[in-house]
Amino acid sequence: MNATVWITVIGLVVGTAAIKALGPMVFGGRDLPGALVRVIPRLPPALLAALVLTDTFTGVHRSLVLDARAGGLATAALALALRLPLIAVVVLAAATTGLLRALG
Amino acid sequence: MPAAADRSPEQERARFRAGMRDGVPYALAGMLVAVSYGVLAKPVLGSAAPIVMSAVVFAGSAQFASLAVLAAGGGAATAIAAGLLLNLRFLPMGIAVAPSMVHGALGRAARGQALVDASWALSNRGGGRFDISALLGATAVQYVTWNLGTVLGVLAGGVLGDPSRIGLDAVYPAFFLGLLVTELRRPGARLISLTGATIALALTPVLPAGVPILAAAAAATLGLRS
Numbered sequence: 001m002n003a004t005v006w007i008t009v010i011g012l013v014v015g016t017a018a019i020k021a022l023g024p025m026v027f028g029g030r031d032l033p034g035a036l037v038r039v040i041p042r043l044p045p046a047l048l049a050a051l052v053l054t055d056t057f058t059g060v061h062r063s064l065v066l067d068a069r070a071g072g073l074a075t076a077a078l079a080l081a082l083r084l085p086l087i088a089v090v091v092l093a094a095a096t097t098g099l100l101r102a103l104g
Numbered sequence: 105m106p107a108a109a110d111r112s113p114e115q116e117r118a119r120f121r122a123g124m125r126d127g128v129p130y131a132l133a134g135m136l137v138a139v140s141y142g143v144l145a146k147p148v149l150g151s152a153a154p155i156v157m158s159a160v161v162f163a164g165s166a167q168f169a170s171l172a173v174l175a176a177g178g179g180a181a182t183a184i185a186a187g188l189l190l191n192l193r194f195l196p197m198g199i200a201v202a203p204s205m206v207h208g209a210l211g212r213a214a215r216g217q218a219l220v221d222a223s224w225a226l227s228n229r230g231g232g233r234f235d236i237s238a239l240l241g242a243t244a245v246q247y248v249t250w251n252l253g254t255v256l257g258v259l260a261g262g263v264l265g266d267p268s269r270i271g272l273d274a275v276y277p278a279f280f281l282g283l284l285v286t287e288l289r290r291p292g293a294r295l296i297s298l299t300g301a302t303i304a305l306a307l308t309p310v311l312p313a314g315v316p317i318l319a320a321a322a323a324a325t326l327g328l329r330s
Contacts, residue, residue: 023198097271
């Protein structure tokens, strides 16, 4: 078990470093191909929206689930609409989710 | 590209500090996530490994994904694959920041290590430009709180109990929503985010975790003339 854990740490370190280095090494220091230039400004909303929804609705074994996290996300959306600071947004989201679990 | 004057050491330090300030709210939110990582990881990985993992891997979703595999009795190869699949999104993120890096190849590779979601989004200046000094500053503060939170979680795990009981698993979605809201003010972003979210959810039941997020990048090509 212990060896498995440390092999995992080493594998993740090496792999993550390689992934993070690849884009800057290969595509830095020169002009990007025209198609990429137009795609890149549009990447943040696509990737961030995917992260929000997969983190909210993914259950175990690749299933989609609707659970207390969705209530937390709705509260976060409301708090952001009210322009509350981010730390208040995440605390309210967590509190809502915890409360829904306690009630449910 | 920043003008030459913007690259003076004084300017770079000022933008690094501005990045740190912008990163503070995300660093605090990330600390809550790190505490829950420490709490959940300790019974599976022991005390030292979660702390080392946070210090050298520093990638929340990958750390949770690999932990889930090991907790379920999976092997190292599966755990590494699960974690790295979630980190694949740093490929398009890395390509995005590359043109804003004015350094040599090794310098660019080193700065690429600072890529984390919040810093990437916070350093986005629109039009495909990223403020690399701000990115480094935002990552610096998040790195400190990520490690602090992990240590706290490992030490206080017995007291805190199951982090999901107090809803800490809802912190990440709220964290990413905070970043997304800023992006939605840009033209065309609503349709792109809706499409990206749809792609990711549609692929979640059929592909390993992380790949649906990478696939959502395809939404960025929406409406482009060929």
